[in-house]
Amino acid sequence: MAAKVVQDEKPTKKVVVVGGGLAGALIAVYLAKRGFKVDVFEARKDPRKEVAQRGRSVNLALSVRGIESLRAVGAEGLVMALGIPMHARMIHSHSGNTTPIPYGKKGQHLLSVERQKLNNDLLTVAETYPDVRIHFEHKLIAADIEGGHLTFKCKGNDDKKLEVDADIILGCDGAYSALRRELMRRPRFDFSQEYIPHGYKELCLAPTKDGEFAMAVNYLHIWPRQTFMMIALPNQDKSFTCTLFLPFDQFDKLKTKDDVLNFFDAEFPDFLNLMGEEKLLEEFFRNPTGPMVSIKCKPYHVSDKLVIIGDAAHAMVPFYGQGTNCAFEDCLVLDGILEQHNNDFGAALQEYSRTRNKDVEAMCDLAMYNYIEMRSLVTSPVFLMKKKLFNL
Numbered sequence: 020m021a022a023k024v025v026q027d028e029k030p031t032k033k034v035v036v037v038g039g040g041l042a043g044a045l046i047a048v049y050l051a052k053r054g055f056k057v058d059v060f061e062a063r064k065d066p067r068k069e070v071a072q073r074g075r076s077v078n079l080a081l082s083v084r085g086i087e088s089l090r091a092v093g094a095e096g097l098v099m100a101l102g103i104p105m106h107a108r109m110i111h112s113h114s115g116n117t118t119p120i121p122y123g124k125k126g127q128h129l130l131s132v133e134r135q136k137l138n139n140d141l142l143t144v145a146e147t148y149p150d151v152r153i154h155f156e157h158k159l160i161a162a163d164i165e166g167g168h169l170t171f172k173c174k175g176n177d178d179k180k181l182e183v184d185a186d187i188i189l190g191c192d193g194a195y196s197a198l199r200r201e202l203m204r205r206p207r208f209d210f211s212q213e214y215i216p217h218g219y220k221e222l223c224l225a226p227t228k229d230g231e232f233a234m235a236v237n238y239l240h241i242w243p244r245q246t247f248m249m250i251a252l253p254n255q256d257k258s259f260t261c262t263l264f265l266p267f268d269q270f271d272k273l274k275t276k277d278d279v280l281n282f283f284d285a286e287f288p289d290f291l292n293l294m295g296e297e298k299l300l301e302e303f304f305r306n307p308t309g310p311m312v313s314i315k316c317k318p319y320h321v322s323d324k325l326v327i328i329g330d331a332a333h334a335m336v337p338f339y340g341q342g343t344n345c346a347f348e349d350c351l352v353l354d355g356i357l358e359q360h361n362n363d364f365g366a367a368l369q370e371y372s373r374t375r376n377k378d379v380e381a382m383c384d385l386a387m388y389n390y391i392e393m394r395s396l397v398t399s400p401v402f403l404m405k406k407k408l409f410n411l
């Protein structure tokens with residue numbers, strides 16, 4: 020009788036993750052848990068050694084979708100301990116009156132989480148796995164997908180190039196993904212993108228002189244003004260990150276200090292009072308105005324070689340607060356499909372592309388819909404009545 024062959028259970032395939040942002044760091048953890056050897060290549064410096072940048076999407080609203088995806092790899096503690104619960108929207112009228120509108124039933128809430136801290140912590144969790152290596156300042160500049168060959172430019176090293184071979188490539192390189200650009204050269208790859216007319220600018224509302232939150236803490240504050248709006252989410256350091264969403268042509272009209280002060284005085288007088296004129300002007304003219312894009316594409320994979328996830332596959336406008344949540348859920352869903360297919364990437368990636376597409380495109384559409392709801396419908400009598408009737 021032939022001797023029983025004892026197979027090594029550990030997968031031998033080498034996975035390369037391009038992008039060490041939120042999706043890249045989390046998928047590295049998922050794949051390491053499956054026993055894969057994972058190399059993450061990230062264009063930026065190690066963010067844990069950098070001072071966090073203000074003015075660019077500082078915090079995120081995480082919901083069940085994202086939290087469950089962290090929980091599945093035992094990483095929910097990263098947000099449960101540090102996230103600030105937001106039980107309701109707090110609507111600010113022109114006159115400064117405030118009205119709370121709960122998000123759900125009693126006890127249900129979103130969590131306001133510091134984006135950079137979450138990213139840093141996820142990178143640290145990934146690095147606790149001996150088979151994960153993270154290479155910072157390595158920017159993908161070319162990819163031969165079928166051949167599994169990637170070329171990176173290594174910053175700070177005379178900009179030398181590094182050639183890397185991979186059995187499987189995970190594209191987590193964000194809304195302006197270099198890997199998606201490669202996919203766009205291929206036949207039958209569908210792609211569409213839409214920039215909305217609005218841009219966003221972040222303003223930091225500091226704690227009061229007594230070191231307290233300047234507004235009620237457990238809320239997502241909204242100043243809906245029909246064609247534009249401002250929102251504010253609480254931070255751990257007792258500041259609020261406020262984001263003004265305004266059409267670019269209106270931003271262009273806010274050229275002088277008087278333009279800005281008059282605008283805030285007319286539209287957000289309570290906020291101006293809390294922020295103070297000097298601080299507002301300093302932040303307004305210092306912080307950039309960012310664009311917002313919605314991207315749909317399919318399929319997300321190439322044979323058993325490559326799959327794109329997160330914003331690389333489905334960037335969405337931020338009004339539904341689901342971009343990161345969906346990126347995290349991509350990791351959970353892909354992991355479940357890999358489990359069903361016993362780590363057979365050929366079968367799993369095909370199924371992932373087929374089944375995931377309609378769900379994330381629905382999220383892109385809902386985000387676009389909420390772009391209108393947040394700035395106008397939340398103030399409509401019908402909406403307020405529905406909320407009351409259904410106790411939402």
Ligand code: FAD
Nearest residue numbers: 038040041042062080159192193329330340341342343344
């Ligand atoms: P990213 O976070 O963009 O990470 C991509 C990474 O890839 C980056 O680290 C980048 O440096 C790296 N990279 C890029 N190109 C290369 C390359 N060529 N080679 C190597 N590395 C590369 N989502 C929520 O769920 N809740 C919210 O409340 C929320 N609020 C938002 C508010 C605003 C104003 C904006 C703009 C977005 C918001 N989002 C929110 C969406 C969220 O930011 C994104 O969905 C999320 O960052 C996607 O993660 P990602 O890892 O796919 O992409």
